[in-house]
Amino acid sequence: MKQGCLFTEKLTVGYDGLPLIHDIEIEVNKGEIVSLIGPNGAGKTTILRSIIQQLPPIYGVVWLDGQQLNQMTGKERAQKLSVVLTERVNPEMMSCQDVVATGRYPYTGTFGILSQKDRDIVRSSMELVHISDLRDRDFNKISDGQKQRVMLARALCQQPDVVVLDEPTSFLDIRYKLEFLTILQEMSRKQNLTVLMSLHELDLAGRISDKIACVRGDRIDRFGTPEEIFTRGYIPQLYHMTTGSYDELTGNLELEPVHQPPNTFVIAGNGTGTRIFRKLQREGNSFVAGILWENDVDYASAKSLAAEVISVPAFHHISNLKVLQAKEYINRCDSVICTLNTSDMVGFAQILNDLVKYAITQDKLTPI
Amino acid sequence: MNIKRYFAAFVILFVxxxxxxxxNLCIGSVNIPLSEFYKMANRLPADETYQEIITQIRAPRALAAIILGGAIALSGYLLQTFFHNPIATPFTLGVSSGAKLIVALVMVASLGYKSLLNSWTMxxxxxxxxxxxxxxVILMSKAIRQMAMLIVSGVMIxxxxxxxxxxxVTFADDADIVNLHNWSQGSFSGINWENVRVMAIIVVITTICVFLLSKPISAYQMGEAYAQNMGLNVQQFRVIIVILSxxxxxxxxxxxGPVSFVGIAVPHLVKxxxxxAQPILMIPACFLGGSSFCLFCDLLARTVFAPTELSISTVTAILGAPVVIYILLRRKKEKVG
Incomplete structure (x- = not known):
């Protein structure tokens, strides 16, 4: 038997007996965070719903701590696994504390009356998610982001070994996204909480996940560490991106470049160029960027947005050929922009200063 | 403090x-003075006519209003929980009309065989x-996701x-049909002790069952997906709720007969x-509230145009329908706001 807290074996999922995604083999070890990524409608939610037994799997089994999940009683399962779903909850006249307290359901007696211990756990779960101040607020009258955190507190209050979350960060603003994921990371590190979730934010998925499963078409295309997943060119392929670009290393996301003959030459580098590249793209201008070293911060965005990038490999000298190429483009362009300070273009980068001087002789240097 | 509020609410309902x-026991075509009522309540010798009126006519009727009033409110509450809809009741979903139809058919069919027609058969x-x-209705609810439409289709049924x-009723011509007509309009009249005994047994047992389900009901209020994750067998629970209601x-x-609007108004007012919305409090409170509401309505039905008696639904509709309109208006406002 495989060792792991939660894993699926030949799981095939779908609706009404029609398989949508087959042979899913996801393994989430104790204390690990695993994310599902993939395009909209790929079936991430379907997979999660099948794993948490809300949708009968068409084939295959889900194992939790060596037990088949579908053979556990509801109570046994509830004590081991809790969820945060996208389903909207509209409880009437319930305070946030009441909502969190529903997480104690599998532990309370016949009438569901909370003991002192239950109440302590409710309080500490709310503290953990930083929502103690929402305690007495009506759940229906708080924002979606706050609701999401209440639902996380609820899930933690259930004291599970595994928590399954369906796009938990979708409604959260940037601060709470980070806070939410930090809480999950802390829980997984300190209390060995096992986390399986679907995420839309690739950059966050790549940072928080121990492993990532990519849903593509009718199967899990890749399952592995972020380093294994985010290889060059894979993400545009996974998401069938036809416009714009995504840089796997930096998580840099750019719109489609302007497809016209370039009319501007940008001398950039050291992170000064990216903003200008984006500005030119917004204004509908096509441009050439250069000369950039391939390890320059500006290189990724230049590659995505420029009609042409004149580049040299990292830590290499700029060859005369490249300089000639750059001058050739300057001749063809209407204007030249330099985003670098003259004082920065020394040593290695002296050549860039020569290009600026060349542009001045051509009367093409335009201030930013 | 919440506990104080709950306690006060139950005291109010009880009073x-x-x-x-x-x-209900004292007011009617013959008004019984409270002094006489006090004597009877303490088993002191009292006027025999009064005693007769109370024990033979008014007491069974009042008890029926208590038991059935509680039952309507509770079944409304269960259906509202089931459909996550504040205006779902046996009446609005057409369920009580369906029951009425089958009962009428059985009544008409068995006119010749009176012996068959006891409380249990009914x-x-x-x-x-x-x-x-x-x-x-459940089949329709699968097809119709919109709750308002579900209610409309229920009303149509x-x-x-x-x-x-x-x-x-119109074509079954028999003298007994007069009774049937009264009944099909909804009325607490003509109830005897035997009826009360039967309804008490059924309603009390069912209410206890509902009360025992207050924990799963609270889980179900969180939506089916979360309820399932809390360990509730949702399918089984839904079947039980439908049967109990x-x-x-x-x-x-x-x-x-059919009694309208109590099932919506009472749970809402009690809430x-x-x-x-905790079921453990709502269930007994709904029962008490439904009982009081029906007692008052029956009192009005009997006395306002005495000796002519109004149907119970006439009174409950006048008192209950505004509550429904209020709920709809408030929900609309909440969605906009």
């Missing part, structure tokens, strides 16, 4: 129930009718069933009083 009960017929309509009932509404329909 209301007692006031209503005493009023309840069973009403239960069958309720379950048939309930099944139909109700109309169809009522029309067929009227048809049956059908038994309650069947019992009401069998004895008092406002308690300021919580």
């Amino acid at each position: 209301l129930l007692n006031i209503a009960l005493v009023m 309840i069973f017929a009403a239960f069958v009718g309720s379950m048939l309509c309930m099944g139909f 109700g109309y169809i069933c009522s029309a067929v009932t009227d048809f049956v 059908s038994i309650l509404s069947a019992c009401v329909t069998a004895f008092a 406002g009083l308690l300021k919580t």
Whole structure:
């Protein structure tokens, strides 16, 4: 038997007996965070719903701590696994504390009356998610982001070994996204909480996940560490991106470049160029960027947005050929922009200063 | 403090129930002075006519209003929980009209065989009718995701069933049909001690079952997906809720005919009083509230245009419908706001 807290074996999922995604083999070890990524409608939610037994799997089994999940009683399962779903909850006249307290359901007696211990756990779960101040607020009258955190507190209050979350960060603003994921990371590190979730934010998925499963078409295309997943060119392929670009290393996301003959030459580098590249793209201008070293911060965005990038490999000298190429483009362009300070273009980068001087002789240097 | 509020709410409901009960027993075509009532309550010698009126006529009727009123409110509460819809009741979903139809058919069919027509047969017929309509409504709810449309279709089913009932009642020409007509309009009149005994057994047992389900109901209020994750067997739970609410509404329909709006108004008012939706409090409070509400309505039905008696639904509709309109308006405002 495989060792792991939660894993699926030949799981095939779908609706009404029609398989949508087959042979899913996801393994989430104790204390690990695993994310599902993939395009909209790929079936991430379907997979999660099948794993948490809300949708009968068409084939295959889900194992939790060596037990088949579908053979556990509801109570046994509830004590081991809790969820945060996208389903909207509209409880009437319930305070946030009441909502969190529903997480104690599998532990309370016949009438569901909370003991002192239950109440302590409710309080500490709310503290953990930083929502103690929402305690007495009506759940229906708080924002979606706050609701999401209440639902996380609820899930933690259930004291599970595994928590399954369906796009938990979708409604959260940037601060709470980070806070939410930090809480999950802390829980997984300190209390060995096992986390399986679907995420839309690739950059966050790549940072928080121990492993990532990519849903593509009718199967899990890749399952592995972020380093294994985010290889060059894979993400545009996974998401069938036809416009714009995504840089796997930096998580840099750019719109489609302007497809016209370039009319501007940008001398950039050291992170000064990216903003200008984006500005030119917004204004509908096509441009050439250069000369950039391939390890320059500006290189990724230049590659995505420029009609042409004149580049040299990292830590290499700029060859005369490249300089000639750059001058050739300057001749063809209407204007030249330099985003670098003259004082920065020394040593290695002296050549860039020569290009600026060349542009001045051509009367093409335009201030930013 | 919440506990104080809950306690106060139950005291209010209890006092209301007692006031209503005493009023129902004392007020009528013959008004019984409170002094006489006090004597009777303490088993002191009292006027025999008064005693007769109370024990033979008013007491069974008042008890029926208490038991059935509680049952209507509770079955409304269960259906509202089931459909996550504040205006779902046996009446609005056409379930009580379905029960009425089957009971009317059984009544007409068995006119020749009076012996068959006891309380149990009536309840069973009403239960069958309720379950048939309930099944139909549930099938529709699968197809119709919009709750407002579900209610509209329920009301339509109700109309169809009522029309067929009227048809049956009109053409079944027999002297006994007068009774049937009164009954099909909804009334607590003509209830005897035997009826009360039967309805008490059924309603009390069912209510205890519902009360024991207060924990799963609280889970179900969080939505089915979360309820399932909390360890609730949702499928099984739904079946149980449907059966329990059908038994309650069947019992009401069998004895008092269809009673409108109590099922919506009472749970809503009680919720406002308690300021919580916890089933463990709502279930007994709904029962008490429904009892008091029906006692007051029956009192009005009997006395306002005495000696002519109004149908119970006439009174409950006048008092209950505004509550429904209020709920709809408030929900609309919440969505906009």
